[in-house]
Every structure is written in C-alpha cells, then in structure tokens.
Amino acid sequence: MTARLHLPQVTLCAVSSVNVAATIRALEISLAQVDVAAALLLTDSPVTSAHPDITVVPIAPVTSSRAYSDFILTKLVDHVATSHCLVIQWDGHVLDASRWHPDFLAYDYIGASWPQFDDGHDVGNGGFSLRSRHLMQLCRDPAFKHSHPEDVAIARINRTWLEDQAMRFAPRALADRFAAERAGDVTASFGYHGAWLMPQAVGIEPFWTLYRELDDRDTIRHDFSAILKQIRQGRGGWKRALCLMLDQLRR
Template identity: 25%
Template sequence: MQEKRELPNVTLVAMASVNIRATIKAMLYSMRGIEFGDAVLITHKKPLGLSKSIRYSHTDRLCNIDDFNYKMVYELGSHIHTDFALIVHADGFVVHPELWRDEFLDYDYIGAPWPLPPEGDTTTYRDKDGNICRVGNSAGIRSKRLMDFPKKAGIPWEGEYAYGQMWYYEDGFICCKIRHLLEAEGMRIAPLEVAKYYSHEKMIPEVQGITPFAFHKWEGTNAQYPNFIKASIKERIKRRLKKEGTVSYEK
C-alpha cells in the first residue's frame, strides 16, 4: 500500500450549511493518500457521526451564497491554524492525490484556471488596471496570510463587474478586485502554467490532455469524478421510501 503524502502545514477545509453529508464525503475522499496537518468543517451545527478525522468549527448558518462569499473572505482565516488551507466543496475536491506538486505551495492562491473573457468584454476577469486574470476559482489553496489579509487591512466588501452585471463572489474579489493590494504585500497568485495542473473547472484549451490534482464541477472530463450530492439525494429518497413502506406495512 502506498504511503500517504504528508502535508503538515496544510489544513483541509470546507465551509457549508447545505449538502453537509456530501461535503463531508468530499473531504474524506480528498484525504485519501494525503495526511493533512488538520481537517476542519466550518458549519452552523456539528453533524451527527462526524468523522473523528474532521474537526468541527462553528459559524452562524450560511443562509445564502452571499453569506458564504463574505465569510470566505473575512472569516475563513480565523478557523485555520496552519500556513495553508486547501478548500474543498461538495462539488469540488481532490481526485488525484498522487498528482500533488510541491510548487502548489509556492503561491498564496491557486485554483482552477479561468477562461478568457468574451471578445469585446473589458471587465470580466480583470484587475483594476484591466489586466486579464486567468487563475481564481474558490476550490483551491490559500495561504494563511492571504486569508487573514482582508480583515486585518480593513478592506471593504465590494462587488466585481463581470459578464454584464455586478457579482459578489469571493474568488473574483480576491483574485481580481484586490489583486493589486495582495501583490503590494508580496503575495502571489499562481500563474496558469502551474494552476492547470492543480484543478480544472472549465474545459479551456490550456487544460486539454492534463489530468488534474483536483476539480470543480462536473463539466466535460470532470464528469468522471464522484458526485456525492446526487448520491446523498438518492440515499435520502431511499430512506424516505423505506420509512413510508414500513409505516404502510404496520398499518
């Protein structure tokens, strides 16, 4: 049996108030082949039967996607006690632990590459100077200093104009909106040439033929990876049908 890779300075983390069971399964799946320094589920209530390998850390209920995005910028760092955090979601997690590269930790942020903005679009995936940002995506690795920076520096929560409307997404805020502030502090976002080996979300030309360490969402070749959300829904339906069947039988 192959020994687990040890990443003592990395915390595996997920923040969620929905799809909790699927999120836990995604975390456990991500731990195959890797011994993280810590693993923490940030949620509003400790799930029954939570694996002893995962620490519970409390946050107020995330009532919507806006709550999630805000907390990922201003609260995430307070739950992390290592130099880095590897963020997973129910729909994005580690699938090929054997493809880990130590260079992933050379940066303060790495996630799946973004596509080029549509032709003529001068706002999407761009920093304050209009430069196109090719790497972002929430399911990725962040340094502790990057996670702590927005709150410590008192940076206001502002939207990012993309695809013709205003968005309040934490990955766009970090990798585009305040990129210049991060870089002024010496922090670095991974280039596309490294990020394409970390994770895939969109099936852009630059990722073709590459098997990633992690993924986000089930587009294209990502469809081959486990879908714990669908599996959890099926389990709930089976339990409900079984319960209804038992009630009917007893009557």
Template identity: 30%
Template sequence: MDKKEDIAKKRKSDFSRITLVSVTGLEDAQHAAYALVLSQQQMPGARALLCSPKAPEYLPPTIEHKVIAKLGYTEYSLFMMFALWHLIETEFALIIQDDGWVLDGANWRDEYFDYDYVGAPVAHGRVDTPAGTRWMSKFDWYAHLGKPDHTVYPVLNGGFSLRSKRMLRALIDHPEIKVHIPRPDILHFDPFRMYWRNCAPNEDVQLTATLRPELENAGIKYPPLDICTLFAAEDTGPMYKELDFKKLLGHHGPWRRLVSIDPPTVQYRMKRSLVKRARRELDMVQMFEDRGYSIVFTPE
C-alpha cells in the same frame, strides 16, 4: 504509476502543513463531509475541518467540526474573506466542497506552497488595457493573453483552492484594500433578484481578479496559468484542450456533486445530453469512472 508508487508519493509530501476545510451555511452538511473524507484519504497527514450549523450524521473522528451560523451565498463569501483565518492553525488551507474535492494526492506538487492562492481558471476574467477594464465570460479573456498593453486576470476558482494563512488574513492585515461591489448589471423580476455579469460579490472574483493588483502590491503571490490548470479544473476551457485529466489534483464544478462515498458517486445536475455538449466534460466523466466513481445524470 502503480499503487505502491502512488502511496509513496503521497507520503513524501508534507500534507501536515494543510488544513482541508469545508464551509457550508446549510443545515445538511453530509455531502461536504463526504468530500472531506475522500480528500483526507488522498492527503494523509492533513488536518480536516468541517464548518457548518450542524454536524452531519456521518463524520469520522479525523474530521473536526466547528459550529457556525447559517450562511447565505453572499455571507459565505464574506466568511471566507474575513473570518476563516480564525479557524485555520496550519500554514495553508485547502478549500473543499461537496462539488469540489481532491481526486489524486499523488498529483500534488510542492511548488503549490510557493503561492498564496492556487485555483482553477474559470470562464470569467478581467482584462485591463489603456482604454480601461473589461470583464469577460466564456473564456473570452484567454484570447488576450500575451497581447501588448493587456493585463489579464482570470478568476481562479475558490471552491477548490489552496490558500496561505497570509491570503486568509490579507483583508485583515491590509484594511486599506476594500472589497468593491458595483451596482448590479441586471435586476431579474421573477423572482426578483440582482445579477452581476462578472459575479462581482463572489469571494474568488474579489480575491483573484477585482482586488488582485492591490493584493499583489501587498505581497500576495499568484501562480502562472499553467500551474493553475494542473491544480484543478472547473470549466474545461481552452487551456485544458489536451490535458490528461488524470493529472489533476482536484476539481470543482457546481454541476458535479459528491452524493455518496460507498461507492463514490458523482451526481450531475444536468442531463447526459447536455453534458455531452459541454467542452470535454465527457472526458471528465470518463476520468471519474476510471477512478471508480459511479455517475448519475438528471433524467432525460
């Protein structure tokens, strides 16, 4: 696709239905603002909103700022499930973070508007069988797709996700659906903290796996796995085995962080030698470089 075709395709889509929104409880929201800048460039016509305790030094006038209280990790999840809907005036919100943003607006598909939540499948998932519920990691849930009497609910990443206003209000409009957090699986003592193998307190785990059967009964629609895979990538699991990463709309990964937009620079929070060992992660690196990004790795 040449540049003119790329621009024409972006203009054809009605991005005015979307608010690009980044929520951070940290004082320094500059990198989140960078992610919104790049995302808005890729989705002309979309609104943009940054929610943070302080406005960053660089914030273009096309991005609105909303002051919020400082948030810890769990408070962030609660904010996304119970409060974000107050701030979104459009039909949909596209969640943006400094480690997840729009790569190519020309890869947008209008069929994403048919669903209430779209996000990349991640390594964790829930598998229901007549024997009960099992939570799996490392994409072990993938092997159970299509098995008789098996229902698989992969966790769909929230850090770069499209959500309808109906999804944003789901737990408000359906108070009978309760967030469920079991006791922690492990207590770490240095430092002392709680650990859940399935990341139970995380809002994307709640909304796309723990509560998904109840939310579906309430009318919330989730896309099939192939649509989620084209939408974005976090962990490059088996469903990404042959995918051309240039076809992705966006990405998310806590090890990939946008630290500059002049030039656009992705900083990996790990050494290149470790990145090399991760499935197809070097292909992601190549995709970024082909798009003009500079890549920085943790020193060996």
C-alpha cells in the same frame, strides 16, 4: 496501501449549511489521499462525522452564497493555524495526490483557471483552492474591497492590490495542474471543482448516488444540460435523466 501525501503545512476546510453529507464525503475522499494538519467542517448543521480526522466546527448558519463569501473572506482565517488552507466544497475535492507539485505551496493563491478572462488575471476558482494564511489575513484589511463572489474579489478585483502586498498568484499553467473547472483536465489535475465534472471525475453511478442525497439540488441548475448529457449514458440512463428533469421542473 499507498501512503498518503503528507502536507503538515495545510488545513483542509469546508464551509456549508447545505449539502452537508456530500460535503463530508468530499472531505473523506480528500483525506483518503492527503494527510493534513487539520480537516475542518464549519457548519451549523447538527452533524457528526464518522471520520476520525474531521473536526466539526459549529458556526452561524450560512444563509446564502453572499454569506458564504463573507465568511470565507472575513472569518475562515480565525480557524486556520497553518501556513496554507485548502478550501473545498461538496462538488470538488482531491482527485489524485500523485499529481501534487511542491510548487503549489510557493504561491499565496491557486485555483482552477478561468478561460473567460484573457487579461492575465485568470487564476482562479475558489471552490477548490489553496490560499496562504497571510493572504487570508489581508482579506480583512480595510483596503481590501469586499465583493461577491469571494474568489473574484481575491483573484480579480483585489489582485493588483494583493500583489502590491507581495502576494503571489500561481501562473495559469500551474493552476491547471492544480485543478480543473471550466478549463483544465480532470485526468491530469490534483483536484477539481464543479458538479458538471463529477460524473467524469468520480463516475456516473457514484455521482448519481450523491446527487440523490443532496438537500439543495438547485446548485446544479446552471450546468443542468451538461450533467443531463452525461448521466443519461449507460444502463438506466433514461431513468436518471427523467428524474433529473423532474427535479428541475419541481423547482
């Protein structure tokens, strides 16, 4: 068995009130390859994890995406004792620990790059991101301008101010090695974020099994077409496609 990547400076964190089973699965997939100081699932759901390294931390319900942003910006740091925090979600996790680069820890914020921006403030996505505890503390500073979503608040709205506080954002090329989302390549990155990437990242059948267990399937609505195109491939694909379309119609 290949030894796990040892990252004692990192706390693995996921915050969710929905799709909690899928979130636990993302934590488990990550922990299969990475040995961290702590792995936390912060949720109001009355769940227990069979994985010995996952600690379930009770929190108040996260009732919206805006509430999620507020928690990440103002409360998550209270649960992190290490120098860095690796934030993941149900639709993003570690892909290949052999693609880890020590330079990732040299920065205060790194996430998949945003191809829609060309002003140099294009790193990046918070759904699978590595951020320093120092940066997380600064997000509670009165001078920090709170907004939603939290990754845009950090990486665009407040980036210049954060850099003035000596915070370092990873360059785009390194961010693409760290994670894939709207840009990047899941066959070459350490991790990824985005349900539309999951059929490629984990395989169509594993993704479909996971999808059928989601309690909030609206999260795939924005990328419905991309997911539909992928899951209709292979044996039984037309049945999966029909089921996916019916799910969206019901909503």
